[in-house]
Amino acid sequence: MLIDTQQQSLVTRLNRIEGQIRGIRRMVQEPRQCIEILQQLAAAEAALNRISLAVFKHHVDICVPEGAVLGPDETTRRLSELVDIFDRFSK
Amino acid sequence: MLIDTQQQSLVTRLNRIEGQIRGIRRMVQEPRQCIEILQQLAAAEAALNRISLAVFKHHVDICVPEGAVLGPDETTRRLSELVDIFDRFSK
Amino acid sequence: MLIDTQQQSLVTRLNRIEGQIRGIRRMVQEPRQCIEILQQLAAAEAALNRISLAVFKHHVDICVPEGAVLGPDETTRRLSELVDIFDRFSK
Amino acid sequence: MLIDTQQQSLVTRLNRIEGQIRGIRRMVQEPRQCIEILQQLAAAEAALNRISLAVFKHHVDICVPEGAVLGPDETTRRLSELVDIFDRFSK
Numbered sequence: 001m002l003i004d005t006q007q008q009s010l011v012t013r014l015n016r017i018e019g020q021i022r023g024i025r026r027m028v029q030e031p032r033q034c035i036e037i038l039q040q041l042a043a044a045e046a047a048l049n050r051i052s053l054a055v056f057k058h059h060v061d062i063c064v065p066e067g068a069v070l071g072p073d074e075t076t077r078r079l080s081e082l083v084d085i086f087d088r089f090s091k
Numbered sequence: 092m093l094i095d096t097q098q099q100s101l102v103t104r105l106n107r108i109e110g111q112i113r114g115i116r117r118m119v120q121e122p123r124q125c126i127e128i129l130q131q132l133a134a135a136e137a138a139l140n141r142i143s144l145a146v147f148k149h150h151v152d153i154c155v156p157e158g159a160v161l162g163p164d165e166t167t168r169r170l171s172e173l174v175d176i177f178d179r180f181s182k
Numbered sequence: 183m184l185i186d187t188q189q190q191s192l193v194t195r196l197n198r199i200e201g202q203i204r205g206i207r208r209m210v211q212e213p214r215q216c217i218e219i220l221q222q223l224a225a226a227e228a229a230l231n232r233i234s235l236a237v238f239k240h241h242v243d244i245c246v247p248e249g250a251v252l253g254p255d256e257t258t259r260r261l262s263e264l265v266d267i268f269d270r271f272s273k
Numbered sequence: 274m275l276i277d278t279q280q281q282s283l284v285t286r287l288n289r290i291e292g293q294i295r296g297i298r299r300m301v302q303e304p305r306q307c308i309e310i311l312q313q314l315a316a317a318e319a320a321l322n323r324i325s326l327a328v329f330k331h332h333v334d335i336c337v338p339e340g341a342v343l344g345p346d347e348t349t350r351r352l353s354e355l356v357d358i359f360d361r362f363s364k
Contacts, residue, residue, distance in 0.1 A: 044139055
């Protein structure tokens with residue numbers, strides 16, 4: 001699981017993305033040019049993706065080794081979950 | 092530019108994504124399992140991506156043909172912007 | 183449609199990717215470490231993606247304007263095809 | 274590392290992708306419509322991506338647990354490699 005310092009960093013970054021989404025909503029309402037909206041959507045997707053990378057990194061650095069203490073079955077389970085995650089993100 | 096009915100549909104969908112981001116922030120704060128957080132991040136990215144597709148579709152269906160009325164240079168400009176957008180999203 | 187100089191450039195790049203695929207097959211047969219194989223697969227995907235970008239660019243720079251000469255229906259058809267392409271590549 | 278049955282399955286799939294690349298080269302040389310070429314490029318990228326998923330799955334199912342036998346440092350090393358791979362593929 002996530003530890004304190006990481007939680008705070010992730011919360012800050014998620015707040016920023018929430019702000020980006022609200023910004024995009026305003027752009028849709030004005031409305032601004034589609035191309036500008038698409039650029040901001042691409043930026044928000046990239047920011048979300050960087051958060052996913054941070055959580056993935058934490059998972060393999062901390063959570064999978066923690067599972068190892070609980071025995072090989074738990075390690076196997078935690079590793080196999082990664083395949084599903086890789087599949088969703090790699091497309 | 093976006094027209095009324097589309098603006099409303101996009102605003103509704105962006106509100107939903109804002110809710111998803113807030114949900115992910117709560118999961119980070121509890122904290123929930125990293126895998127569950129990653130699954131929700133993947134879902135939010137996919138939802139943003141579907142919005143991008145809708146805006147892209149509107150752009151090529153409506154904005155590029157509108158540009159055509161303004162002359163070939165404006166069409167060329169609007170089309171060339173698409174290459175940058177394709178580049179950002181296709182990676 | 184593609185013109186001569188671009189065809190040659192694309193053929194050269196596709197030959198190089200064919201070489202990359204053969205290299206990956208050799209790595210699988212030796213077999214080499216999975217991580218090394220994954221790095222080469224990522225490189226081949228990125229190379230294919232850059233080719234797609236070049237073809238997309240040619241399409242919007244050359245083919246869509248060519249369609250404009252054939253009338254608004256043909257332009258509409260060529261533009262709407264882009265939405266499907268964007269959808270496939272943006273995921 | 275990869276085991277026999279998987280090597281054969283991957284070699285077969287890589288041969289098929291090599292055939293797809295050659296097919297795309299022929300389409301470029303004729304030349305065929307850009308949209309058709311883009312569709313085949315998307316199909317080849319998706320096929321490469323499915324191979325990456327199979328290798329990733331093998332890596333976390335077989336290679337990382339194998340590393341566990343060699344001690345915690347080797348496990349840590351094999352897991353940390355996954356972050357780089359996730360980063361390359363998730364963009």
